[in-house]
Amino acid sequence: MEPLFEFQGWIKKAYRQGPIFGRYLKRLEESAQFSAEKLKRLQNRQLQKMVHHCYRNIPYYQDLFRQLKLTPAHIKTIDDLEKLPFMEKKIVNENYDKLIARRRKNILCRLGSTSGSTGTPAKFFRDYGSINFENAVVWRHWRNAGDFGKKRITLRGDSIVPASQNEPPFWKYNRANQELLMSGYHLSLANSASYIEEILRFQPEILYCYPSTAYLLAKFFQQQKVPYRFDAIFTSSESLEPHVRAYIEDVFESRIYDWYGQAERVVAICQCKAGGYHIQDDYSVVELKDSAYGQELVGTHLNNFVMPLLRYRTYDYVSPRTEACPCGSAFRLVDRILGRNYSYILTPEGYRISITNHIPRGVENLLETQFYQEKPGELIVNVLTNGHFSETDRALLVRNTLEHTSPQMNVIVNEVQGIPRGPNGKFISIINKLEVMN
Template identity: 25%
Template sequence: MIWNTNKECMSREQMRELQGKRLQKLVTYVYHNVPFYRSRMQEMDLSPDDIRTIDDIVKLPFTTKQDLRDNYPYGLQAAPPSEIVRVHASSGTTGNPTIVGYTRRDLSIWSEVMSRCLSAYGVTRDDTFSVSYGYGLFTGGLGAHYGVENLGATVIPASTGNTEKHVRLIRDLHITGIACTPSYALYLAEVVEKMGIKKEELGLRIGAFGAEPWTENMRQEIQERLGLKGYNIYGLSEIMGPGVSYECQEQHGSHINEDHFFPEIIDPETLEPLPYGKTGELVFTTLTKEGMPLLRYRTKDLTSLMDGECPCGRTNVRMTPIMGRSDDMLIIRGINVFPSQVESVILGMKEFEPQYLLVVDRVNNLDTLQVQVEVRKDFFTDDMGAMLNLKKTLSDKLKSVLSISADVKLMEPNSIVRSQGKSKRVWDKRVLV
């Protein structure tokens, strides 16, 4: 089902014309209402009149997370305080949080784009949907919540925690859909199995998973253990929250709501734009946001863009799965390593649970990488020879993918701490030195 055919199936010419008009209006708006952007544009000898089409976006300055922190709390807010009806903040743990204000129109647009996402997954008014992202300053919970309500389905604001009670609610209330992080979905599956409940008793059919990178192998694991079809949802609090892009039932790239969020891919080193199909850093401009609009915001997420009409009928540009973050990328002995690469190898082996931790250290001026991974109960044994063979098999596969050697440490079942929110997959001890 397509929620908004006019916008999701618009021709490329119509979309670019709409984006150009909205960009012109946006630039004039921030120039007159945000001193930060006015100063940046004046330094570049730019005026709003210089922006006439969407192609002119490359003339505009970039915005970074540091810019938001430097202007904490409300320095980048464009709307007057009297028009801000809600405030969210990023889930970051270092420095000032990024404070994002929303006008009533912003919230209406957010509900609209979330309804597009849910419709693409096959959610209808007849579904009951559990929102298991955190409620509060994090955008996930409330963003998904109002999208479900706007679509007309029943929402269960479960949030996180008390997972056994949540499982009983899923069964007893005939909940058909769930929105949460992929790592929480796996934890939920573990609890279901420990409670002796069969996945068929739950009746789940749709999962909206996001807020952290996940692999295709992880998707298959979740789908098999919970008996649902899992879809990617993407967003970030600085831009709006969940609903910036979404998979359809084709599951071949995530459609970007580009009438509201204009995407670019840039080389993170040179900052030069990259063409469709090339992997680089994702950049967004919020074309319609009133509270805190952003020009060319550098997300640090690494992906590529796909053009062409999708078999589902939508024409919006799609983005490939996030392969990592340019600022979270590990450089180990000169090699670029992404946690998603390690995860893909681990989930491709039936002997392991999807629970792992990368420990990076520096010993005698040499970087080291240890991969701690949990062995499934059925494969964990006192047979030292069997465990050594399993360790060697994983080590060899990791080396072929990463191009560096990793010290594999096999962990007992249930020994790695579970996450009910964003998972912590990397411990880089080098930054503590």
């Protein structure tokens, strides 16, 4: 065990499960039992508090309210939010400093970032309370599925070991959470035996993963005819297609509990034991706006007071359900979440990279980034820029791509005038002509 890694694990746990975490979790377990009417009263109460805060402390909203000739008295309920315009990532980037409450910014705040589905980087401050609240909502999701802190493996997009490492171990143990963090990057046919051997040694009860990594892991277990059963599997960050779900659940004899969220943390949707996808109506205010592609999720913060977002467009879509869920929850139901389909970048070593959000981070002057592959060992990075994209920016993008894919990859940066959308209007971050997951 690396002492620094273990120390960081304990510090992270102490921070995310601070003194207010328990109070949030207790409160959330109570509000999960509320009626629809009681939930709406709760939302309206918290919304009024947030609007007053924005009016008094956030320069961007002070200017906006002045321009619209509004005061907090004009926004008392969820329905009144229609008086405000939508917020989106471009507005955040252009008004970043004006969206921060200076009195709330302190050493306990943390900076989150994402490139989102468009490959456009953005930064978001989160205060200590909102981080503990987010963690409490996730814990409620886990506990509803029977996970009260069981041993788990986490197989996502985190950089666990260097990409250049060719020999196991491709994992590290986080003692603070009884969690084996495994590198999703190194999960390949060549390394599959070592992954399976370590999982059998560790005997995890929970799998926390992307759908794509869980699917690949299940493929390897089935190919090697090794039986294994998890108590529960938690997926997030990608669309969970029905055939992928069925395959994973069949191989691991386990139920998947899916989760939808974003770095902006304006909407949370999670799956209950009865299989329903529930908007977590005590997490934020979520508006469902009609569009040609389904109903768009538009979210409003109720808990992040350092950088609150009101009416933030996610550009993700759902198809709603009107019937009640057998689980009895009053949280609204959606049938499915649209637009988070995934593909792979294939590296020369045979590794599959499905999450690319971190690659454009830190690169200036990018508007959109798309990864296109049609030749083995070659990756074309299509970039839409603001016209000021420099050779320094290009070099950093190439370096980031090599670091998070493969040092052996031939990376070609191609400036374009526009990047076409997919058939549902959503941006496609990875196009792979070499292989399609089946």
